[in-house]
Amino acid sequence: MIAPAGDDARWMAAAVAIGERGRGVTAPNPAVGCVIVRDGCVIGRGWTQPGGRPHAEAVALAQAGSVADATVFVTLEPCAHDSARGPACADLLVAAGPARVVVALVDPDERTAGRGIARLREAGIVVYVGCGAAGATASLAGFLMRQRAGRPHVTLKLATSLDGRIALADGSSRWITGDRSRAHAHLERARCDMILVGGGTLRIDAPRLDVRIDGLADRSPRRAVLTRGAVPAGWERVAAPEAVAGLDGVDSLLVEGGAGAAAAFLRAGLVDRLLLYRAPILIGDGQAALGDIGLGALDDAHGRWRLAGARMLGSDRLEVYERA
Amino acid sequence: MIAPAGDDARWMAAAVAIGERGRGVTAPNPAVGCVIVRDGCVIGRGWTQPGGRPHAEAVALAQAGSVADATVFVTLEPCAHDSARGPACADLLVAAGPARVVVALVDPDERTAGRGIARLREAGIVVYVGCGAAGATASLAGFLMRQRAGRPHVTLKLATSLDGRIALADGSSRWITGDRSRAHAHLERARCDMILVGGGTLRIDAPRLDVRIDGLADRSPRRAVLTRGAVPAGWERVAAPEAVAGLDGVDSLLVEGGAGAAAAFLRAGLVDRLLLYRAPILIGDGQAALGDIGLGALDDAHGRWRLAGARMLGSDRLEVYERA
Structure with missing residues (x-):
C-alpha cells in the first residue's frame, strides 16, 4: 500500500528533523534525512553520518529491510554518482524497490541534478518532487549555498x-x-x-x-x-x-x-x-x-x-x- | 434582572474601551468609561468629556433614562464629592437606583477613596469592586500616577x-x-x-x-x-x-x-x-x-x-x- 499523499508533508517534516542530526558534521556532504513509511508506520530512518557517509538513504534502507509497498521520504534527491565510499543512493533504491519516493529538493550537485530521480522513474518507482521544500531548504542551506554560490x-x-x-x-x-x-x-x-x-x-x-x-x-x-x-x-x-x-x-x-x-x-x-x-x-x-x-x-x-x-x-x- | 456576573469582565472591557475616548483631554480628571447594561443590552454609555465634565456616569445615566434592574459598569469608583461643575456621581447613581454597580478600581483621590462605594451600598445598591482592574489600571495610568506619586x-x-x-x-x-x-x-x-x-x-x-x-x-x-x-x-x-x-x-x-x-x-x-x-x-x-x-x-x-x-x-x- 502506498502511504496516502495527504500525510506526505508530515512525513517529510520528520525526514527534515532527522536530517538535522547531521548538521555541522557532514560537510561538504549535505545533512540529508530519510524516513521510510509503510502502512502509516516508520520502518526505517537515517541521516547522513559524520564525515558524510553512509548517506541517509543507505542507513534507512538497512534499517527497514524489505521496502516493498513502502514510501521513502528523503530531503534531497538521491545521489546518482558512484563513489569509492559507497554506491549511488539511486541505485540502492532501485535495487530495494519501494513503491514510491518523495523528494523535497532536486540535488543541485551537477553529478546528480535530476539523474537520481530519472533513474528511479525509469525503474518504475513513482517519484514526487517538491514536498516539504521550504523546510528542507532551510535545513540544507549550507550545502545549497555552497553548490549555488560557491x-x-x-x-x-x-x-x-x-x-x-x-x-x-x-x-x-x-x-x-x-x-x-x-x-x-x-x-x-x-x-x-x-x-x-x-x-x-x-x-x-x-x-x-x-x-x-x-x-x-x-x-x-x-x-x-x-x-x-x-x-x-x-x-x-x-x-x-x-x-x-x-x-x-x-x-x-x-x-x-x-x-x-x-x-x-x-x-x-x-x-x-x-x-x-x-x-x-x-x-x-x-x-x-x-x-x-x-x-x-x-x-x-x-x-x-x-x-x-x-x-x-x-x-x-x-x-x-x-x-x- | 441583574446581568449575569459571568459577563462582567466583558462589559467592563467595553467600559474601558469607551473611557479611552477621553484620553488626553480630561486631565487632571481621569478618563473614565461607563456602560449601563440591562437584559444583556447596553442602554447607556458615557466617557469623561473634554475638560473633565460631565463625568462618564452622568453621560451614561442621561442616555439610559431609567436604570431600574440595570447594572452600571464603571472603570473608576464614582466620585463622592460635590463640585461647582456638577453633583457627585455617587449621588446621581443613588438617585437613579440601578440594581448593581460594578467598579474596576477604587478612586485613590482622597475626596472619594471608598466613600463613593460606601454611599452606593448604604442606598442598597449591590457593588462589586475589582472587575477588569488590570485594563482600567492601564487606561487610567496617568491619573493613578498623579494621585499616587504626584x-x-x-x-x-x-x-x-x-x-x-x-x-x-x-x-x-x-x-x-x-x-x-x-x-x-x-x-x-x-x-x-x-x-x-x-x-x-x-x-x-x-x-x-x-x-x-x-x-x-x-x-x-x-x-x-x-x-x-x-x-x-x-x-x-x-x-x-x-x-x-x-x-x-x-x-x-x-x-x-x-x-x-x-x-x-x-x-x-x-x-x-x-x-x-x-x-x-x-x-x-x-x-x-x-x-x-x-x-x-x-x-x-x-x-x-x-x-x-x-x-x-x-x-x-x-x-x-x-x-x-
Missing part, C-alpha cells in the same frame, strides 16, 4: 539589549541574554561547520566558542578569526569575508561578532541569516552591535531582511531574519 | 532599527519605521497630555509633534522641550525630568527623544513605559537610541522591564514594556 551560508548572531548594545562602555557583556538564549546559541554553534569572530573579540574576550551542551561537546565546530595577522593555535585565519569561499569543508559559517567583524560581513553582502537574541534590558552608553555596514541612505536599508521566525527564550526574544 | 505617568517612545539606531550618522531618520508604526505613534500622542523632546531634537528636527490622523487633529497635545534655555512660541520649557511633577494638567507625558532626553528620563527613574517600534533594517554606524542612563553594571540592568504587549505594524514590530 561559498558558505553565513549566519550572523547578535545578542543585544533593547537599545542594540552588545556590551557596556567598559566592555562588560556577561551577561546580556539569559541562560536559555545562550543554550540556544550553543545549539546553533553545533549546527555549523565553523564559527568566526573578529580579531578584537579574540584578544579581549578570548571566547572558547565551543558547544557547552551535554552530549554535544564533540560538535564544537572549527574556529576562525577575521584578521590579516597571526592566529593562535587551534584557530584558523580568515583574511577577509570573501575568503570564506575558499574554506574547504565549511558550508555553514556562524559569525559571532564583534561589531567590526559583523559589519565587515554585512558590508560584503555575505550575511544570509540573522540570529537576533534580545534581552529586555536597556544599557544606554555602550558598545554598538554593528560598525559601519556601508549604508549610504536609509532607503537602501529597507527590504533587505524578512522575519523568518521568532520565539521567546525565557524573558529574551529570538528573532531570525533571512535575506529578503 | 507626577505624570511617563512613556518613552523609541523608533529604531534592529541594531538600535534612531538615525544614520548624518542624522537622517526619515524613515526608519513604516507608515503603520508612525500612525500608531500618532495615536499614542493623542492619548497623552504633553509630548516632550530634547533641545537638540527641537533644533535639528523641528518636529511638529502633532497628531496627523484624520479626525484627531484637535487632539494634538501640549509640547515641551527639555532645556534650561529659552523655548520657541507654542512650546513649554521643562528644565529637568523631575520638573514634570509641577506641570498642571499633565498626567501623562510622552517622551519622544532624542537620545539625550530619553536617557535623562531613564537616569532619573522617571520612565514607566517603553514604546519600542522596531523596523526590520540594519543601520550600522549611526545615532544610538539612548545616551548615558547611569548604568554601572550589567546586573543592574536586569529585571527592570516587563513585556506588556507586542504586535506587528506592517513589517515593523511594536513592543510595549512596563516598569517591572
Whole structure:
C-alpha cells in the first residue's frame, strides 16, 4: 500500500528533523534525512553520518529491510554518482524497490541534478518532487549555498539589549541574554561547520566558542578569526569575508561578532541569516552591535531582511531574519 | 434582572474601551468609561468629556433614562464629592437606583477613596469592586500616577532599527519605521497630555509633534522641550525630568527623544513605559537610541522591564514594556 499523499508533508517534516542530526558534521556532504513509511508506520530512518557517509538513504534502507509497498521520504534527491565510499543512493533504491519516493529538493550537485530521480522513474518507482521544500531548504542551506554560490551560508548572531548594545562602555557583556538564549546559541554553534569572530573579540574576550551542551561537546565546530595577522593555535585565519569561499569543508559559517567583524560581513553582502537574541534590558552608553555596514541612505536599508521566525527564550526574544 | 456576573469582565472591557475616548483631554480628571447594561443590552454609555465634565456616569445615566434592574459598569469608583461643575456621581447613581454597580478600581483621590462605594451600598445598591482592574489600571495610568506619586505617568517612545539606531550618522531618520508604526505613534500622542523632546531634537528636527490622523487633529497635545534655555512660541520649557511633577494638567507625558532626553528620563527613574517600534533594517554606524542612563553594571540592568504587549505594524514590530 502506498502511504496516502495527504500525510506526505508530515512525513517529510520528520525526514527534515532527522536530517538535522547531521548538521555541522557532514560537510561538504549535505545533512540529508530519510524516513521510510509503510502502512502509516516508520520502518526505517537515517541521516547522513559524520564525515558524510553512509548517506541517509543507505542507513534507512538497512534499517527497514524489505521496502516493498513502502514510501521513502528523503530531503534531497538521491545521489546518482558512484563513489569509492559507497554506491549511488539511486541505485540502492532501485535495487530495494519501494513503491514510491518523495523528494523535497532536486540535488543541485551537477553529478546528480535530476539523474537520481530519472533513474528511479525509469525503474518504475513513482517519484514526487517538491514536498516539504521550504523546510528542507532551510535545513540544507549550507550545502545549497555552497553548490549555488560557491561559498558558505553565513549566519550572523547578535545578542543585544533593547537599545542594540552588545556590551557596556567598559566592555562588560556577561551577561546580556539569559541562560536559555545562550543554550540556544550553543545549539546553533553545533549546527555549523565553523564559527568566526573578529580579531578584537579574540584578544579581549578570548571566547572558547565551543558547544557547552551535554552530549554535544564533540560538535564544537572549527574556529576562525577575521584578521590579516597571526592566529593562535587551534584557530584558523580568515583574511577577509570573501575568503570564506575558499574554506574547504565549511558550508555553514556562524559569525559571532564583534561589531567590526559583523559589519565587515554585512558590508560584503555575505550575511544570509540573522540570529537576533534580545534581552529586555536597556544599557544606554555602550558598545554598538554593528560598525559601519556601508549604508549610504536609509532607503537602501529597507527590504533587505524578512522575519523568518521568532520565539521567546525565557524573558529574551529570538528573532531570525533571512535575506529578503 | 441583574446581568449575569459571568459577563462582567466583558462589559467592563467595553467600559474601558469607551473611557479611552477621553484620553488626553480630561486631565487632571481621569478618563473614565461607563456602560449601563440591562437584559444583556447596553442602554447607556458615557466617557469623561473634554475638560473633565460631565463625568462618564452622568453621560451614561442621561442616555439610559431609567436604570431600574440595570447594572452600571464603571472603570473608576464614582466620585463622592460635590463640585461647582456638577453633583457627585455617587449621588446621581443613588438617585437613579440601578440594581448593581460594578467598579474596576477604587478612586485613590482622597475626596472619594471608598466613600463613593460606601454611599452606593448604604442606598442598597449591590457593588462589586475589582472587575477588569488590570485594563482600567492601564487606561487610567496617568491619573493613578498623579494621585499616587504626584507626577505624570511617563512613556518613552523609541523608533529604531534592529541594531538600535534612531538615525544614520548624518542624522537622517526619515524613515526608519513604516507608515503603520508612525500612525500608531500618532495615536499614542493623542492619548497623552504633553509630548516632550530634547533641545537638540527641537533644533535639528523641528518636529511638529502633532497628531496627523484624520479626525484627531484637535487632539494634538501640549509640547515641551527639555532645556534650561529659552523655548520657541507654542512650546513649554521643562528644565529637568523631575520638573514634570509641577506641570498642571499633565498626567501623562510622552517622551519622544532624542537620545539625550530619553536617557535623562531613564537616569532619573522617571520612565514607566517603553514604546519600542522596531523596523526590520540594519543601520550600522549611526545615532544610538539612548545616551548615558547611569548604568554601572550589567546586573543592574536586569529585571527592570516587563513585556506588556507586542504586535506587528506592517513589517515593523511594536513592543510595549512596563516598569517591572
